Amino acid sequence: MLSGLSNCSGLKSLDLSLNQFNGYIPKAVGNLKMLEELHLGDNNLEGSIPNEIGNLLKLESLGLGENSLSGSIPVGIFNISTLRELYLADNHLSGVLPSNMCHGLHNLEYIDLSLNNFSGAIPASISNCSKLTGIYLGDNKFNGPIPNSLGNLRRLEVLYLSANNLTSECSSPELGLFTSLTDCISLRDIRVEDNPLNGVLPRSIGNLSISVKWLIVGNCGLRGNIPDSIGNLSNLVFLGLRDNSWTGSIPTSIWGLQKLRYLNLINISLTGPLAHGLCGLQSLEYLYLSQNQISGSIPGCFNNLTSLKYLNIAFNRLTFTLPMSLWDLKGLKWVNLSSNLLRGPLAPEMGELKNLTRLDLSNNQFSGKIPGTIWSLENLDHLSLANNSLQGSIPDNF
Template identity: 35%
Template structure:
């Protein structure tokens, strides 16, 4: 391969080929990369400048020898294994390459706020050490792969603002029910997609460590699962703009706006946790009067009741809040 880079260079394949000392400067000038592969190299410097123009970012770092244990956006262990990829808002385009499955020591993956398209590759199931994954605010589509449940250590999963559809993988309830097999999950966000189905009634049993769940602006139906003692860790839930029915569980923050709950706001609102800080029932077609018991929510900081069919006067008990 010639050592001079050109502006129309396609598919740079950097396998066992010598490169000039100004390698990174030349790579940065490339205008249209279809793929970039680093194999068996002693790499020094920053990749950030070239990421902006890449159509597909593919690194096999399992076989890569790095002099520096950290690039901008890439963190490695002392054993020279990639443990973190943080390419948030770096202009990435194209698809997520299947080679991401080669990063078997990866703990942290954040490629949010880019223009990535296509499906989540099934090879992500090989990331058994992964604890944090954020793919939010891209243009990803298709179903969430059920094989994602093999990421046994995953604690935070954020897929907001994409175009995922289907149900939640068959073995995750109907979010593939397999998602609910990730018992280590603490935070689960899939806001603003096109996912349908229902939440499993035993959600808190399946995900006992769950603290946060955001599934607003999707197409979920059915009842909101109850919150038994198993849900002791749950602090935040956002169900906005779905088609849920049923009773309201107890939490610290409850956002259920733009659903089709109808009916009255029951006196049992007093049974909501005394630690509740946010209650938003905006646009739920709730009628009747505001129950006096809402004044018992002594820690409430924000209350959203607009765009309902409530009648009567504002109660004195609200003055306790």
């Protein structure tokens, strides 16, 4: 692929990404000593990353993601002091990160090694890459504690460590990571879900940067109460706390997060009713509350959630009838209220949800006839009314 270019000694930028090149990256790439940018991503390249790339001492941006590369990262790459961006995501790379990985990478601003097979610890010395703004190490096999030294990266904007086998560095039940990150004043995206952190979310989480928009800590073995201080993160757009062992009810402070678009509280042992404060989240598009012990009725003010598209409150203890206001949400695409104690007739107004693709009301106590208007849900591809007390005939216009 590059054999014809190896004599272009003055070449500074080479971008062959988003093609269908296959084969190996030739060692001759190391002859392009003036290269500042090398992008070969989104191809079908295989084999290892040649050691000779470590000879490109003027390189500022290296992008080899979305290929089928294997083996480890050549040690020489960690000595390219000019390197600002290292993008190797979505390959089959493996190995461990050097304990002194930032000794020579003084200018590194962005590192993406996600979707690979890297293992071992995240070196505490990563904080020596003091210019880092983005760290993407998710979907690997990293283990050991998440270093609290990440809090020294004052320019950090994105921390993506999801789907590894990482633990908490602190011996205290409270997760010191979130306390340390309060010093990262530009932080906007924290994703550490699917790691066995096994601890308590500290109240100091409310002291995170006001710029935080994503906070995803699902399936982390968390326990205790959801801190009220989460309500201090007034710019939160995505909040995911699923599959943990929380106790108590949903903190009322969450209902003050006016910019929230995504809320996932699935399977976290929540109790108590759905507060009317929920109806204040007018930007909310995704509401996932299934597999809890939420009781009482669905608030009648649901029609205030004018942006809502996906609603899942299945497997709870909801009772009473469905509020008529639910059918005012014309933007709804996905509704799952199955496995509750809901009762009463199904309103003909349900046929007005023209965008609905999935409706699951199974395993409740609904009675009466199936409304004939249900035929007008022309985009529906999944409908379940099973295990209720519905009577009469199935509408002919089904």
